[in-house]
Amino acid sequence: MGVRLLVALRDLDPPAGGAEMSLATLLKGVAAPGPYAEDAPDYIPLMPTPEQGEEEAWSVSVFQSSDRGDVTGLTGDSLLQRTVASLPVESLWSGLAWRLRNKVTGRPNLGFHRRHLRKRNRAFERWLAPHLAEAKQSGDTLLGITQLHWSAGAAEAFRMAGIPHMTFVRDELQFDHPDLYRPSLERAVAVCGAGHGLLRQIESVFKLRRAAHVPLPVDYAGRFGAPLPDRQEREDGDAPHIAIVGVTPEKGLRLYRRLLPHLAEVWPEARIDIYGGGAHVESLSHFPNVTCHGHTPVEAVFTHCDIHLLTVESTGSWGRVINEAGLFGIPSVSVDIGAQPEAVGQGGVIVNDKTDLTEWTAALRTCHENRKALGEAAREHAKVIDHRRAVAMFRSTIRDVLKL
Secondary structure (H helix, E strand, O other), X not given: OOEEEEEEOOOOOOOOOHHHHHHHHHHHHHOOOEOOHHHOOOOOOOOOOOOOOOEOOOEXXXXXXXXXXXXXXXXXXXXXXXXXXXXXXXOHHHHHHHHOOOOOOOOOOHHHHHHHHHHHHHHHHHHHHHHHHHHHOOOOEEEEEEEHHHHHXXXXXXXXHOOOEEEEOOOOHHHHOHHHHHHHHHOOOEEEEOOHHHHHHHHOOOOOOOEEEOOOOEOHHXXXXXXXXXXXXXXXXXXXXXXXXXXXXXXXXXXXXXXXXXXXXXXOOOEEEEEEOOHHHHOOOOOOOEEEEEOOOHHHHHOOOOEEEOOOOOOOOOOHHHHHHHHOOOOEEEEOOOOHHHHHOOOEEEEOOOOOHHHHHHHHHHHHHOHHHHHHHHHHHHHHHEHHHHHHHHHHHHHHHHOO
């Protein structure tokens, strides 16, 4: 008998989005021996792991949909055990939600989206229940873990089985549908979020039993290699280049529609490089100061730009790309919502979320003028999401809620 984590959610892999990558990294970390947070050394990105005391590994079982494909490299070579459900991810209601999305914000129709989520969560709960009953027969100490779209159904299945659970909050989903997800958060033995600012946002809406800061984990060496690639020369020389990585309704779409043409007028020499794909990126491509590059490796982005811009509409979930930029010595401009100030630290400029375009422009100019000093601070701050530190903090959180 030992500790066994039962991870129930819609997706772990694929797709390998930020939330999936983060949780998979944490789970693979605690599935191997390692230290608790208070015993962990001061990890330095791209440097080998120092000698450390190690606690025993825990077993991890993952229950998820198979609708998006088979195991990927994200978890394929790991110790995670995977059981898949043949439950479709999308439905008629989710299709209607996106077809009738808000024309201004680009976000899905909340009513149809909620109907879709309710049905999918009920179906996932029914599928998961017998698997949890089987797990209870093992005699292991069990802890449920869930996040995102199917977390309401997973949490209810855990409750009915008498298994305590933790829930991760990654984005605006729970804030958009508070009644649906309230039980999954308020009955959790811990609600985990990356950043104290995000946890304060969650606690302003939900009554939590415990809020746990678990940083985003990024394996910098595994992601980028060491040493990092060198900065690339640009054909336009000293023209300021501002990078935006990914555009969604929650991550800046409305602001960019106003800010980019404003920058074209007041700071015409500045170039805006937008990376990623989709209709939201395409909707910004017609501005004269914008170049859209499509999906691009992060190392290619941050060896070509001077500063990085990331904002959010309402939910301040930690922007991991801020610290990835910092690793390359690129400072960021972001907004004072949730955990964004913690992500930036001293390595950039933070603006008030109610500020006007003049202040956004001033922040970008300030960041560009001081990019060398701010870039060095951002490089030092990048270690806050080193995966080894995040795994140690996750291990400590599990120990504490299970009273091991």
